[in-house]
Amino acid sequence: MPESEPKPKLIEIVAPGAGQGWKATLRNGKAVVIHEIAAPAAEAAAAVPRIQRLAEHRHPALSPVLAWGTDPNGIWVAAEPNEGTPLGQILARGPLTPPAAAALGAAVLSGVAALHEAGIAMGGFGAAAIRVTGNGDVRLSGHPAAAVRGAPSQSDLRADVRSCGMAICAAFGVDPAGAPAPPAIPPGLVVTMRSMASGAMGPAADRAQGALREMASALLAPDRMTAAQSELALRAGGREMPSITPFLPKETYPPAPPASVIPPVLPVPGPFVPPTPKPDEAPTPRPSASYDAPPRPLETYPPNAPPPYVPPQRQEEEPPRPGVGYEPPPRAPETFPTVPPPIPGPPAAAAPPIPTWDEKPSGPPSSTWDVVETPEAAAPAPAPPKPPDTWDTPAAAATPVETPAAPSPPSPPVPTPVPEPPKEEARASWTAIPTPAWSPAKEREPVEAPAPLQLEPEPEPEPEPEPEPVPAYVASVPASMAPTPPPPSMVTRAPAPAPPERKPPAPRRPVYDQPSERPSWLLPAVAGVVIVLLLLVGGGVYLAKRGGSNNPVATTSPGASPKTSPKASPKASPTPSQVAGPLPVPTYAPASADPITRVLFCSPATPCNVPGKPAETNTSCSLNGSCHVEVAVYFSTAQRGPIAFAYRFFDRCANTTQDIAGPNPYSPPGYTIVIFEKNLSLPAGAKSAGLVAVFSSPASAASAPLLMGSGSCT
Structure with missing residues (x-):
């Protein structure tokens, strides 16, 4: 008998009833609980691959199968002795916080989706099948018994999704029937969980899992997942959540129990009686005084000497600092020696009239000033010769400076004008x-x-x-x-004659001529544009006249017999060529292509075998009559993607092919055999034909032709 190891010796019965088990010890010394599942020998043999798959490929959201085997009574499996606390026991103390409820729902849906992918469906489960371990992990138990049953049906898959929706609603504290939900839960999340609980979500568990993760993305953030796992671990251990959780908002954790109305009774302090100190000892301070203000009495005792010494040092250092700032400029001392020479000279007062040029040249400057006025008028022209x-x-x-140098000795006051x-x-x-x-x-x-x-x-x-x-x-x-x-x-400074060279304001004069220059080039441009337009108009008129003269020549050709353009000889539309005998049906696609292993028309000649069910042989077609076809497609692995195909009708006598639409694309939840049924309307007039089912998704494959009609075309 197939088994992972021999069945261990049963020691003691545990939890008598429907979920009873026996305490036992495996060969590796691990304590387990043995569950016996009664089943006929044929069903037990068919369930062995599924049980083996569960044992080899463990899922974090499913209780592990530690060992398994078969016996004359059915199948036995070894599970953990303590699979966790049932969800019903946890929710008896109140609903979970939104992050913890979202984490629980995502884990349950993940486990159910893994079972469906393995071809196992529980057909619905209760809160007792959902267990929470002491580490905060959520696991689904009871699935080995479901593996013994045959291939799951659509109703079984839908029942599993509905059970998940009911468990999620209970964890959030939401009524599945439609009562108002708590305001802290997003409305989209409420609609999603109610859709699962009512069955509107459909039988696909992975679709329900994706919808939940999309609507509860904020609650499934990494930091909130950590807090949710901690909360589940506390609730599984029989403890409540603390009143304040740093990872959860204030509005998410359950409300705190009402505080007692009785006010606390505070002790009344008695009068303080200071102890009388002994005559030889100094009074000791009260112990409470050391806790009132310890730093203040210490601040009253610091020495007064340090504070007064610090300010004078700072004041002494400050005065030299500004002096250093004024030392760098060396020009100030140089200017001071030059100032005293002009101070003794009284003519310093004459300095202000010097720039005016009015008082000093009172006599001769008059002539110089007049002379200056005369050159000012002619200044622009003789300016260049003046520099030489x-x-x-x-x-x-x-x-002349040398001539007055002789009379200088009789004038002693000359040094005074030195300034x-x-x-x-x-x-x-x-x-x-x-x-x-x-x-x-x-x-x-x-x-x-x-x-x-x-x-x-x-x-x-x-x-x-x-x-x-x-x-x-x-x-x-x-x-x-x-x-x-x-x-x-x-x-x-003599090179100042450069300014006279700047006098070329002559170039500025053309500025006044610019207004007259603009029209000078604009007018030719406008004239050119007008000429171009005239040429275009004249050319158009000429071409129009020339075209008009040609038309009558082409139309009026006296004596010419009407000729018709050469046309191709009419050809008959392509019609199917008649052949003496029926032609073979062409190959439209290979017979198999991964993951499709074969495609069959389910007829008495080629029955479609389904494990655990009678063979399908419902195909019945005739030319110029009714046609009911049943097509079976076999896959190498569980198929969950869309399946699409069409029919091709081949007239073996006319050598023509016509496409007939097939059923709508279908996405199975994980089947390896899918059977399609449909009534077809075949083209009329064919004497011998063949019908082929050609699949386009998930791979290109075709069935063997279904031949109809007689074996001749006469």
């Missing part, structure tokens, strides 16, 4: 600003003394009276110009 004059005038200025050089330097710095903006000013500012000398030679009649005051004005200049730096500064 400035180069000559400085040389002339150097000669005047900074004034002139100030003039130079002040004049340097407007130099780029006004070219004549450049000549006046750098050469204040020789300025009149430059202007005097230009007007020939006036130079005679002016040279007399000029030496007096120049006499003051040598004292200030004694340091030669101003001339070099003048030489460096």
